[in-house]
Amino acid sequence: MAHAEETSHVTVLPPNKEKIKKLWTVALYLGIITAIEFVIAFTMSHGSFKTFIFVALTIVKAGYIVGEFMHLRYETKVLFWSILIPIIFIAWMLVAFVYEGMAIGAVR
Amino acid sequence: MASTSTATVTPGRSVWDGGTSPMGASYGKLMMWFFLLSDAFTFSALLITYGLVRSSHQAYKGAVDAFTFSQTYWPIPERVFEAVPFLEGMALPLVFVGIMTFILIMSSVTMVLAVEAGHRMDRAAVEKWMIWTILGGIAFLSCQAWEWTHFIHGAHHGAAVTEGTTFFGANLLQNQYGPPDFADFFFFITGFHGFHVFSGVCFNFLIYYNTVTGVYERRGHYEMVEKVGLYWHFVDLVWVFVFTFFYLV
Numbered sequence: 606m607a608h609a610e611e612t613s614h615v616t617v618l619p620p621n622k623e624k625i626k627k628l629w630t631v632a633l634y635l636g637i638i639t640a641i642e643f644v645i646a647f648t649m650s651h652g653s654f655k656t657f658i659f660v661a662l663t664i665v666k667a668g669y670i671v672g673e674f675m676h677l678r679y680e681t682k683v684l685f686w687s688i689l690i691p692i693i694f695i696a697w698m699l700v701a702f703v704y705e706g707m708a709i710g711a712v713r
Numbered sequence: 714m715a716s717t718s719t720a721t722v723t724p725g726r727s728v729w730d731g732g733t734s735p736m737g738a739s740y741g742k743l744m745m746w747f748f749l750l751s752d753a754f755t756f757s758a759l760l761i762t763y764g765l766v767r768s769s770h771q772a773y774k775g776a777v778d779a780f781t782f783s784q785t786y787w788p789i790p791e792r793v794f795e796a797v798p799f800l801e802g803m804a805l806p807l808v809f810v811g812i813m814t815f816i817l818i819m820s821s822v823t824m825v826l827a828v829e830a831g832h833r834m835d836r837a838a839v840e841k842w843m844i845w846t847i848l849g850g851i852a853f854l855s856c857q858a859w860e861w862t863h864f865i866h867g868a869h870h871g872a873a874v875t876e877g878t879t880f881f882g883a884n885l886l887q888n889q890y891g892p893p894d895f896a897d898f899f900f901f902i903t904g905f906h907g908f909h910v911f912s913g914v915c916f917n918f919l920i921y922y923n924t925v926t927g928v929y930e931r932r933g934h935y936e937m938v939e940k941v942g943l944y945w946h947f948v949d950l951v952w953v954f955v956f957t958f959f960y961l962v
Contacts, residue, residue, distance in 0.1 A: 615930055618833035625829060632822040639814055646791065646807060646961055651777075656962050663957040667950055674825045674946045681737040688750055695757045702761045706768030713769070 631673045638662050745940045749947045752909075756951050759905060760958055763898045770892055788891035790960050796863050810960050813856045814952065817910075820849025821949040824917075828942045831935025836924060839938060843921040846945065850914035857907050864899065899959070906955055909948045916941045 642662055649655045672678035677685055728735040736743055771786040780792050791806040798809070823845040830838035867882030867889050880889050888896035920941050929935045 615834050615836075617835045620833065620835075620838075621829060625826065628822060628825050628829070632818065635818050636815070639811070639818070642957075642961060643807065643811060651789075659957050659961050663953055666953050670821065670946055670950045670953065674821055674949075675943055681735070684736040684738060684743070684746065687736075688746060691750060692753065695754070695761075699757070699761050699764055702765040703768045706765040709765075709769040710771065 628673070631669050634669055635666055638666050739936065741936065741940055742943070745943050749943060752947065753951075756905070756954070759898075759902050760954065763902060763958065766894050766898070770894070782890050784892060786891070788895060790962075793864075793890045794860070794960060798859055807960060809856065809860065810956065813853055813860075814956055816849055816853050816856065817949050817952050820846050820853070821946055823849060824942050824945045828935075828939050831929070831938040834930070834935070836927070836930055839924050839929075839935060840921065843917060843924060843938075847914055847917045847921060850910055850917060850945075854907065854910055854914065857903065857910075861900075861903075864896075902955055902959060906948070906951055909951065913941075913945050913948050916944060 642659060645655065645658060649658075671688075677688060738746070767787055773780060773786045773789055777789060777792070780789055782788060782792075794810055795804045795806040796809065797803065797805045823842045827839050827842035827846060830842060865882050865884070867880075880887055882889060883896035883899075885893070885897055885900065887893055890896065920938055923929055923937065924935075929937060
């Protein structure tokens with residue numbers, strides 16, 4: 606009896622077509638950006654400019670995943686910045702240590 | 714920040730004075746976010762160390778076509794990862810890792826579709842999308858198992874020389890592709906990520922099981938799908954960075 610009661614109370618809403626379409630669009634963007642990365646990997650010569658493009662495209666992809674898939678864009682501002690500000694420091698730490706590594710390589 | 718909260722605040726009291734959720738998220742979701750932030754620190758530590766060590770090594774300065782493995786400089790990743798299952802001996806740089814990236818992005822999409830179905834209390838759709846997500850995770854892990862096996866055993870022909878000796882494949886002490894640190898970072902970074910994928914598949918299976926047995930339907934909401942979904946997207950996010958910094962750059 607209890608079981609019948611449970612199932613009868615659940616109202617299943619119809620699929621949110623607009624939202625689902627948007628999610629697939631984001632997936633398409635991620636696929637296209639990855640395809641562009643592949644093209645660049647085999648057509649451009651190695652150098653710091655190529656690395657810069659890869660890092661920029663990676664940040665765009667990360668933005669789509671965190672903003673849309675993880676829904677962070679739509680959370681409150683406090684939560685959004687609580688997550689993003691520490692990450693900005695991390696990005697600086699990466700840059701600093703890569704330069705430090707170059708210096709170590711130079712004096713070796 | 715009071716204006717961003719949906720809660721009604723009596724004048725003279727801030728949203729931080731208690732009784733409301735200033736971040737507009739449940740305790741479980743908030744804790745998942747902060748766990749993921751701490752997990753991001755751990756992955757960053759690995760990637761920053763990789764950046765430091767790699768940039769302190771000599772880079773290969775020559776034509777990509779003329780590249781050969783050597784202990785004196787860091788290898789070009791596209792010349793290391795160019796094997797694809799069933800196509801032995803063919804040089805297909807980064808094709809297999811591209812397939813792996815595609816699999817992980819697709820499983821991220823099916824996960825977010827499961828979350829959407831959960832918001833609508835659509836149990837059958839949650840089950841369907843969770844199954845696809847679990848299959849995507851297992852497919853990714855299988856690909857990684859193959860890649861590791863190939864990396865460890867090395868090429869079938871062609872000599873690789875480490876200080877006058879021939880060495881095939883890789884372990885933590887030496888490898889045919891370049892300096893020992895190269896293989897060490899490969900094992901630690903992709904291994905740590907692969908372990909996250911593995912635990913993610915386990916969590917996803919738990920969610921699937923609880924959905925099938927009607928736990929979330931009885932509870933009245935599918936928030937657990939959202940929480941584990943956050944974790945799964947994070948695993949995908951980390952792979953985006955590993956893909957760039959380990960395979961592309």
